[in-house]
Amino acid sequence: MDLADTPEEQEFRARLREWLAKALPTLPPKPSPEDWPGRRAYDLGWQRMLYDAGYAGLHWPVDAGGQGATPTQHLIFLEETEKAGAPYVGANFVGLLHAGPTIAAEGTAEQRARWLPPILRGAEVWCQGFSEPDAGSDLAALRTRARRDGDDYVVSGSKIWTSHAEVADWCELLVRTDPEAPKHRGITWLALPMDAPGVTVRPLKTLAGSAEFAEVFLDEVRVPVSGRVGEENDGWRVTMVTLSFERGTAFVGEVVACRRVLGELARTARENGRWDDPVLRRRLGRLNAEFRALWRLTQWNVSEAERTGGVPGVGGSVFKLRYSHARQELYDTAAEVLGPDALDLDRPWTLDRLSSLSYTIAAGTSQIQRNIVAERILGLPKGR
Amino acid sequence: MRFQLTEDQRALRDGVRQLLARRFDREALRAAVRAPGLDRALWRGLGEAGFFALRLPEKDGGVGLGLPEAVLAFEEAGRALLPGPLVATHLAAGTVPGAATGEAVVTAVDGGLVEWLAEADVVRGDAAGAVPLRSVDPLTPLHRVASVSPTEPAAVSPADPVAVLLTAAEQLGTATRACETAVQHARTREQFGQPIGAFQAVKHLCADMLVRAEVARAAVYAAAVTADPADIAAARLLADEAAVRGARDCLQVHGGMGFTWESEVQLLLKRTWVRTHRGGRVTESEETLAAELLS
Ligand SMILES: Cc1cc2nc3c(=O)[nH]c(=O)nc-3n(C[C@H](O)[C@H](O)[C@H](O)COP(=O)(O)OP(=O)(O)OC[C@H]3O[C@@H](n4cnc5c(N)ncnc54)[C@H](O)[C@@H]3O)c2cc1C
Numbered sequence: 001m002d003l004a005d006t007p008e009e010q011e012f013r014a015r016l017r018e019w020l021a022k023a024l025p026t027l028p029p030k031p032s033p034e035d036w037p038g039r040r041a042y043d044l045g046w047q048r049m050l051y052d053a054g055y056a057g058l059h060w061p062v063d064a065g066g067q068g069a070t071p072t073q074h075l076i077f078l079e080e081t082e083k084a085g086a087p088y089v090g091a092n093f094v095g096l097l098h099a100g101p102t103i104a105a106e107g108t109a110e111q112r113a114r115w116l117p118p119i120l121r122g123a124e125v126w127c128q129g130f131s132e133p134d135a136g137s138d139l140a141a142l143r144t145r146a147r148r149d150g151d152d153y154v155v156s157g158s159k160i161w162t163s164h165a166e167v168a169d170w171c172e173l174l175v176r177t178d179p180e181a182p183k184h185r186g187i188t189w190l191a192l193p194m195d196a197p198g199v200t201v202r203p204l205k206t207l208a209g210s211a212e213f214a215e216v217f218l219d220e221v222r223v224p225v226s227g228r229v230g231e232e233n234d235g236w237r238v239t240m241v242t243l244s245f246e247r248g249t250a251f252v253g254e255v256v257a258c259r260r261v262l263g264e265l266a267r268t269a270r271e272n273g274r275w276d277d278p279v280l281r282r283r284l285g286r287l288n289a290e291f292r293a294l295w296r297l298t299q300w301n302v303s304e305a306e307r308t309g310g311v312p313g314v315g316g317s318v319f320k321l322r323y324s325h326a327r328q329e330l331y332d333t334a335a336e337v338l339g340p341d342a343l344d345l346d347r348p349w350t351l352d353r354l355s356s357l358s359y360t361i362a363a364g365t366s367q368i369q370r371n372i373v374a375e376r377i378l379g380l381p382k383g384r
Numbered sequence: 385m386r387f388q389l390t391e392d393q394r395a396l397r398d399g400v401r402q403l404l405a406r407r408f409d410r411e412a413l414r415a416a417v418r419a420p421g422l423d424r425a426l427w428r429g430l431g432e433a434g435f436f437a438l439r440l441p442e443k444d445g446g447v448g449l450g451l452p453e454a455v456l457a458f459e460e461a462g463r464a465l466l467p468g469p470l471v472a473t474h475l476a477a478g479t480v481p482g483a484a485t486g487e488a489v490v491t492a493v494d495g496g497l498v499e500w501l502a503e504a505d506v507v508r509g510d511a512a513g514a515v516p517l518r519s520v521d522p523l524t525p526l527h528r529v530a531s532v533s534p535t536e537p538a539a540v541s542p543a544d545p546v547a548v549l550l551t552a553a554e555q556l557g558t559a560t561r562a563c564e565t566a567v568q569h570a571r572t573r574e575q576f577g578q579p580i581g582a583f584q585a586v587k588h589l590c591a592d593m594l595v596r597a598e599v600a601r602a603a604v605y606a607a608a609v610t611a612d613p614a615d616i617a618a619a620r621l622l623a624d625e626a627a628v629r630g631a632r633d634c635l636q637v638h639g640g641m642g643f644t645w646e647s648e649v650q651l652l653l654k655r656t657w658v659r660t661h662r663g664g665r666v667t668e669s670e671e672t673l674a675a676e677l678l679s
Binding site for chain 1: 385386387388389390393452563567570571578579581582583584586587588590591592594595598599600601602603605606608609610614615617618619621622667669670671672673674675676677678
């Protein structure tokens with residue numbers, strides 16, 4: 001057991017730090033949260049800088065245009081960029097963290113050549129069209145239909161909670177191609193161009209007051225068959241590949257950020273006198289334990305991925321369960337530190353507190369994660 | 385970074401697990417409850433296997449290993465619910481004659497209590513006037529001391545970080561056993577025509593037990609690598625939580641059977657309670673971690 005960088009890792013970290021110190025001051029000012037085109041341009045601009053510096057798709061395989069870095073190097077990248085205050089992956093989330101890796105693993109040579117370079121270069125944004133109004137946790141219950149017509153699929157139905165749909169060029173879309181087949185069989189994974197005729201995006205306002213996600217209506221939209229990743233009706237298997245990427249290292253930067261917030265909370269509490277309250281102080285101490293442990297668990301999971309050389313395993317569910325609750329606890333504690341200021345929407349921690357409420361729902365609810373842990377790790381019987 | 389057990393560490397852990405399976409299995413645990421008392425032969429057996437001398441340098445007759453290895457050994461002891469003043473004797477190896485080999489049983493005043501006072505050959509700290517209490521744990525006899533002497537040697541003072549960490553390792557082992565025991569029962573016990581583990585209310589109790597244990601494991605192992613005081617305090621808080629709540633949930637999964645003297649669940653829970661009183665109080669660990677935020 002060892003937590004120190006190897007000489008190669010040390011060198012990688014030092015080079016990255018040096019580059020960040022030079023690159024970050026050249027970034028344009030951050031756009032406001034409501035300025036969607038501005039946010040898209042900002043996120044893509046950052047991706048382009050990473051690309052030019054040889055840091056794009058660090059964890060992707062080399063034959064997919066990535067850097068083939070080790071999981072530990074990827075961890076160092078996420079840690080250092082967060083510490084330096086670099087932009088978050090933002091609008092590039094789906095492309096870099098799941099659509100891209102899925103196409104790299106399951107796509108044809110032409111598909112890889114068509115879609116992967118623009119993701120890495122910061123030219124195109126992807127979104128994820130999995131959930132539907134009547135199919136959330138029970139994803140395989142999806143009803144959006146696609147029927148074959150010549151070289152096209154003709155798609156009708158609707159998707160919901162689609163993050164970044166407003167600014168996306170492509171959507172990883174799940175459709176039902178065989179309504180007669182058993183639930184998990186008749187599904188297909190398609191790359192949908194968001195500018196195709198018949199696609200309507202209607203933004204949904206979140207409880208934080210912003211429009212992070214949207215409804216997507218699909219009315220007889222023609223998607224070329226060449227946009228199908230994997231075989232027709234084999235989309236569920238492809239989806240499982242996608243979901244395994246989603247939970248891997250997606251939260252690493254956030255854990256680093258949470259630890260920073262915790263330190264800021266302690267200093268704020270000392271300044272405003274709340275630090276003298278032993279109950280609050282110990283609650284902050286416990287959160288320190290929590291986020292230290294989550295960081296250690298991340299390091300453990302990453303080392304494990306490196307050892308097994310594989311796709312992130314169900315260990316991601318263990319992490320996601322604990323982290324999503326810890327993050328909510330963190331911002332509830334922030335509210336205790338802030339007192340009445342916690343009700344002021346102009347304080348960043350108030351918005352963070354609101355957005356943290358989605359963590360136990362998005363990317364699989366806590367209840368669904370517990371089912372996964374119990375059934376796949378502990379081997380308990382499936383419920384009816 | 386390679387935050388995984390090395391081959392040698394795996395071998396060591398498996399070796400201790402096998403030794404304890406041979407010398408202190410479920411039957412032995414039950415027998416110990418029927419006839420409490422420290423098994424001297426077992427204690428010497430542990431000494432021979434290097435359990436107490438694990439961190440003693442080879443030139444002093446020890447095994448010459450480090451804190452990570454000690455943590456793995458203590459995790460196995462916690463998983464087996466091995467009774468006795470294991471931490472105090474381990475810490476005394478090298479200073480108290482006979483401790484390293486298991487010839488001597490060493491106990492220490494800790495948290496206002498002394499474990500196994502009547503059976504110990506050596507007591508560290510001032511236990512004068514200690515009065516026995518009717519211990520909640522059938523396998524940990526306890527005495528209470530009037531006050532903790534401020535002149536205690538540092539090696540056994542309540543805040544000794546190594547003692548805190550080794551206790552956390554024991555808690556981790558017991559947390560793991562609680563989860564395994566609950567899952568085993570949930571797979572086999574049937575109600576309403578199916579294993580109770582198919583019911584989500586039971587399934588989710590088990591999932592939470594695993595999550596708490598795995599988070600504690602990462603914290604305990606990392607603290608063993610860094611020996612950082614804040615990491616150790618964090619390991620302690622998470623391991624206590626995983627063990628105590630894990631044992632409670634294990635009891636819940638066992639239903640009425642869990643509330644009986646016969647079931648081993650009581651032993652899991654009571655031992656975890658005893659350990660939460662060691663190495664200073666939980667609030668001390670919380671304060672350590674709070675102070676660290678401002679450093
Ligand atoms: C901020 C945010 C962003 C999102 N972004 C995207 C996106 O980009 N693309 C996308 O496709 N989706 C996205 N989602 C959707 C997300 O994946 C779903 O909201 C989630 O899977 C839950 O589905 P649901 O909302 O339909 O809730 P439901 O499935 O209706 O669940 C409601 C409640 O019932 C519980 N429940 C349901 N089934 C079970 C069960 N079997 N056992 C126990 N309890 C159960 C749930 O835990 C929950 O508490 C996003 C969601 C949020 C909040």
